[in-house]
């Protein structure tokens with residue numbers, strides 16, 4: 474009951490970066506290069522939402538706040554939403570749907586190649602984020618597929634690192650946060666492997682995991 478109105482509030486909060494951009498565009502506050510501002514803002518928020526999504530499991534386990542899981546899918550889908558806006562800004566406002574120029578760019582500029590890869594990897598995750606897809610794929614396969622988020626986040630950080638010309642402090646900060654979040658998973662995996670060597674450390678094989686993923690996201694306690 475306490476959390477009844479919390480989900481819509483979180484949902485609206487996730488839309489604030491878009492609303493800010495919209496407001497700035499409406500008020501003519503996007504500066505001399507609006508496309509650059511929109512590209513940077515949507516790129517930043519894609520990476521932030523990817524990191525927020527990856528923070529849910531460690532936070533939930535370390536604090537015992539199991540309800541946090543209810544927000545993981547929403548954050549993941551917002552990462553995809555901002556990535557789509559970021560990509561649309563590029564193909565529409567930057568390249569005016571010039572497919573030839575885009576393909577040359579994707580092939581030649583390595584930071585675009587990596588960014589494009591990061592975006593492509595998010596598509597199957599967004600498609601299979603529903604409870605129906607969890608059931609259809611089964612817990613183990615769904616879990617394996619959704620590990621693509623790690624690759625996408627790594628590619629996203631590399632994309633940022635490669636595109637900055639001088640000041641690498643921001644990509645460094647993102648890389649440090651991602652390193653902590655991925656290290657947590659490696660530690661958990663090593664511990665599980667030590668406890669039960671037969672499982673090969675695969676948490677996906679454990680009944681607890683199977684129960685978790687076969688339950689629709691929203692109903693997980």
Ligand code: HEM
Pocket residue numbers: 509512513514515516517519520556559560563585588589590591592595625629630632633636
């Ligand atoms: C998951 C996918 C992606 C993530 C996480 C991501 C993230 C970012 C970030 C953080 C920035 C820099 C923002 C800043 O300077 O504050 C950026 C810039 C940029 N991204 Fe992406 N991006 C992704 C996909 C893509 C794709 C698919 C394209 C185009 C095919 C793309 C094209 C660009 C461009 C052109 C810039 C600006 C480069 C510049 O200022 O020189 N990104 N992106």
